[in-house]
Amino acid sequence: MGEATATTTGANRTGFPSLRPVGLDGLLVAFGDGLDVRVQRAVLAFRAAAEAAAWPGVEETAPSLTSVLLRFDPLVTDAATLAEAAGALALARDWSAAESLGPRRRWTVPAAFGGSAGPQFDEAAALAGLSPAAARAELAAEPVRVLTIGFAPGLPYMGVLPPRWDIPRQSGLTPLVPEAAIVVAIRQLIIFPRATPTGWRHIGQTGLRLFRPDAEEPFALAPGDEVRFAPVSEAELQRLIADDPDRGGATMVTVS
Amino acid sequence: MSGLRVLDVGPGVTVQDRGRPGWLAEGLSRGGAADGLALDEGAALLGQGRMLAALEMAGLGGRFEAEGDLRIALTGAPMRAAIEGSPVAWNACHALARGQELTIGAAEAGVYGYLHLGGGIAREPLLGSRSAHLTAGLFGPVAAGDRLPAGADPGGPVGLGLEPRPRFSGGRIRIVPSAQTGLFTAAERTRFAATDFVRDARGNRQGVRLAHEGAPFSAEGGLSILSEVVVPGDIQMTGDGIPYVLLPECQTMGGYPRIGTVVPDDLAQVAQAPAGARLRFDFVDPAEALAELRRTAAGRAADLRRRIRPLVRDPATIPDLLSYQLVSGVTAGHDAAEQEISGGTAK
Numbered sequence: 309m310g311e312a313t314a315t316t317t318g319a320n321r322t323g324f325p326s327l328r329p330v331g332l333d334g335l336l337v338a339f340g341d342g343l344d345v346r347v348q349r350a351v352l353a354f355r356a357a358a359e360a361a362a363w364p365g366v367e368e369t370a371p372s373l374t375s376v377l378l379r380f381d382p383l384v385t386d387a388a389t390l391a392e393a394a395g396a397l398a399l400a401r402d403w404s405a406a407e408s409l410g411p412r413r414r415w416t417v418p419a420a421f422g423g424s425a426g427p428q429f430d431e432a433a434a435l436a437g438l439s440p441a442a443a444r445a446e447l448a449a450e451p452v453r454v455l456t457i458g459f460a461p462g463l464p465y466m467g468v469l470p471p472r473w474d475i476p477r478q479s480g481l482t483p484l485v486p487e488a489a490i491v492v493a494i495r496q497l498i499i500f501p502r503a504t505p506t507g508w509r510h511i512g513q514t515g516l517r518l519f520r521p522d523a524e525e526p527f528a529l530a531p532g533d534e535v536r537f538a539p540v541s542e543a544e545l546q547r548l549i550a551d552d553p554d555r556g557g558a559t560m561v562t563v564s
Numbered sequence: 565m566s567g568l569r570v571l572d573v574g575p576g577v578t579v580q581d582r583g584r585p586g587w588l589a590e591g592l593s594r595g596g597a598a599d600g601l602a603l604d605e606g607a608a609l610l611g612q613g614r615m616l617a618a619l620e621m622a623g624l625g626g627r628f629e630a631e632g633d634l635r636i637a638l639t640g641a642p643m644r645a646a647i648e649g650s651p652v653a654w655n656a657c658h659a660l661a662r663g664q665e666l667t668i669g670a671a672e673a674g675v676y677g678y679l680h681l682g683g684g685i686a687r688e689p690l691l692g693s694r695s696a697h698l699t700a701g702l703f704g705p706v707a708a709g710d711r712l713p714a715g716a717d718p719g720g721p722v723g724l725g726l727e728p729r730p731r732f733s734g735g736r737i738r739i740v741p742s743a744q745t746g747l748f749t750a751a752e753r754t755r756f757a758a759t760d761f762v763r764d765a766r767g768n769r770q771g772v773r774l775a776h777e778g779a780p781f782s783a784e785g786g787l788s789i790l791s792e793v794v795v796p797g798d799i800q801m802t803g804d805g806i807p808y809v810l811l812p813e814c815q816t817m818g819g820y821p822r823i824g825t826v827v828p829d830d831l832a833q834v835a836q837a838p839a840g841a842r843l844r845f846d847f848v849d850p851a852e853a854l855a856e857l858r859r860t861a862a863g864r865a866a867d868l869r870r871r872i873r874p875l876v877r878d879p880a881t882i883p884d885l886l887s888y889q890l891v892s893g894v895t896a897g898h899d900a901a902e903q904e905i906s907g908g909t910a911k
Contacts, residue, residue, distance in 0.1 A: 328743040331825035370588035377793045458817030461592040479803040
């Protein structure tokens with residue numbers, strides 16, 4: 309799940325960057341349509357450049373897995389006007405070749421996989437063609453990257469997992485997975501900031517609180533962060549959460 | 565500080581302003597009032613700024629006691645309201661004296677009614693807004709015993725009424741193509757635009773479910789589409805092909821494909837469509853929709869002013885006459901009405 313395994317699969321970069329309107333107040337600048345660490349690097353680098361450009365009317369920018377949303381005030385500008393400037397910037401260089409985006413944060417997050425902490429772990433492992441033990445080992449072997457934050461406040465989409473984890477969502481919803489649960493689909497892992505119904509498979513549990521509105525820094529994770537899961541038993545996780553209710557034993561170091 | 569004490573309240577009552585734009589990169593959707601036009605109407609009635617917070621009441625209001633002399637306005641989905649038991653007009657502003665009780669009942673049309681205070685509801689903002697964002701866990705629903713503090717009210721009119729823009733019974737909704745519309749075949753898009761939908765009972769500030777007869781709607785790629793940005797107004801198809809129109813408290817990203825996006829000025833009409841209301845969706849040209857959005861925004865203040873009238877010009881909304889009509893059910897001369905109300909034994 310490091311860069312070497314993830315750069316080549318699932319990505320079709322012909323026709324990119326592309327620009328598409330989102331409603332009447334958004335422009336989506338996409339750099340690919342598959343999970344790819346080069347696409348992700350382009351997304352984050354282009355987003356930083358778009359922020360710096362501060363085009364008139366642009367009210368915020370937000371990265372997704374493959375694209376950057378430019379949300380604008382439709383009374384000030386429009387998608388066509390913005391597309392000229394943004395399109396020129398998108399083509400101005402190879403954004404996927406961007407240098408380091410600054411200091412990188414590395415997290416180690418204790419996680420219990422399987423059992424009642426992850427009732428669909430065995431099922432997900434089987435869909436990936438692995439025994440539960442092999443799946444557990446693979447998920448802990450390499451760090452994943454926070455590809456983007458979205459869906460809910462502070463929720464990280466993390467990857468890219470090896471191709472065998474390209475398992476679809478369920479057609480139905482799991483009614484409720486608990487706060488800080490780990491779910492899997494489409495070569496990605498998610499940790500949920502709050503108890504949530506989901507179409508992804510529930511495979512594990514952490515004690516990391518991702519969104520604390522009253523805290524000085526409300527959001528724990530940011531795009532580009534590395535996350536390594538340290539497997540622990542359910543009992544050990546409960547002990548870690550009791551000692552450290554906000555992080556459940558998760559630690560972070562910043563490396564330049 | 566003056567304010568309202570909540571004596572009793574329905575289950576879906578929250579404080580709302582225009583939400584928290586600017587947190588999409590952190591996964592927090594804007595939120596804010598489900599019917600922004602109702603905020604504008606309340607602000608116009610009270611002669612105050614449009615960024616103030618009001619009480620949003622989904623389906624059912626509550627009982628409130630004034631802790632000081634207040635001005636209030638009532639907008640959005642019409643609900644039966646009374647001050648000290650005397651009915652008062654909806655889409656209007658009134659005086660509420662210290663110690664008086666305001667009761668607001670069930671919605672008679674639409675979904676979301678709004679109670680505005682002169683000076684706005686002035687609780688301490690969280691992440692830049694006073695809005696509850698229930699799915700994000702920011703604030704919570706209003707509960708019995710809560711205090712709703714009023715901001716400083718420089719004073720202004722009471723006794724004005726406003727003719728609301730109709731939006732409480734479904735109807736035709738304009739949509740524009742969005743980033744994922746191309747995932748649906750032309751035939752599927754045509755079928756969508758030709759389908760009569762009914763607003764399902766399942767719905768909240770995140771979105772409303774639409775029911776229809778006929779096959780579910782499907783996109784290329786189905787359950788393996790990569791998650792992409794989501795905005796309020798998007799119409800997404802869940803795994804089983806059922807459309808949902810997403811509202812202000814929606815997710816910021818998701819993998820369900822979206823066939824189009826409701827134009828901003830029509831989103832309140834979706835939010836206010838009660839369960840069972842019929843909805844149709846018309847694809848419109850984005851350039852024309854944008855031009856109209858700008859015309860509407862430029863003319864909004866003047867339009868609101870034009871729709872405001874002193875309440876006394878409409879006898880039906882004078883509290884005592886309304887009481888009389890409820891009691892007797894017949895039309896009578898003014899004197900008879902007074903006798904009927906005051907004594908109940910006339911003639």
